[in-house]
Amino acid sequence: MRRPKKIRVNQSGEFDLDLAPLLAVMVKLVPVLLLSSAFVQMMVIETELPQVVSEAIQRNDKQETPTTVALEVDPKAGIHIILTVKGKEKVETVKLLGGVYDYKGLHEKLVAVKKAHPEVFKLELNPDGKVPYDDVVKIMDEARQARDNTVHFPVFDTKQGKEVDTNYMFPEIIFTNMMEG
């Protein structure tokens, strides 16, 4: 009797993957992504705020004598922090360190002001005309948000009916001397 023919099966699991279609897709994707890539990332400084913070600003604006925080930037003396509470002014100065603005010192003082007055979100910025734009942006950076992620300030959320935490300090920055001559 004739023996049945044994079918040879390749026991090894190796096979050649056809990479050509994958490569074809990639070749098409790369030019598309190249066109829409931003190699220099540019952002904007704006005043779009979370809803809770916006409401808190509106509440502070409605007060008859709201607490205000102002910064006067003087290229010779440094940065004056002017805090006005119930019409009374208190001035603190962050002096220059080796001829440059002490941004760290400014940030620490602003954190202290914010901790004492968490309801204030608006900051009036009055830089001298000679102050370079770069320094103005750095000062705005120091005032906008707390650098330390563990530092939070309480804000009352009217929707939830309770206090929530935010790391925003003075996100609404207004150039109050813009209209001056």
Place this chain on the structure above:
Amino acid sequence: MSRRRRYEPPIKKNSTFTLNITSMTDMFTILLVFLLQTYNTAEVNITPVEGMRLPTSASMSNATEAIKISLSGDALKIDQNKLADIKNSEFLPQDLEAKDTNFIKPLFAELDRIAKSPEEKDKVHIKEGRILLQADRSLPYATLRKVMYTASMAGFPQLKLVTLVGE
């Protein structure tokens, strides 16, 4: 006498060959990941002005559609349209209003034209008065203040400052 046959190295006469594309696929995969990381999701593309050094900021807000004003060390422009010259970080006296030195006449005229133009006036960013300002980081605040002042006088009070990502 039999002649000895010359040795011929075995050469495949068949002209087809298989290209090994594995390494090329590897390269493309790395390139694809890099490009996906730099993929711009912003609504608006901002083209950096040649020779301008923007300030760096920790802000991570993307730009929205607005009128693009650039203020470099030598010119004030809207898009690519040059409006005024700048020398020694100052506007030239002929571009400023005699009675109000914060008022830049060509900038006001151009913004006013855009605000009244039938093709532009109904756009949301024109109605809301949004401006994206790219300014050289070495310019003094006094020069920027003139642009901000004139823009707000022309009905464009929403100013957004363009910065580079960084600390």
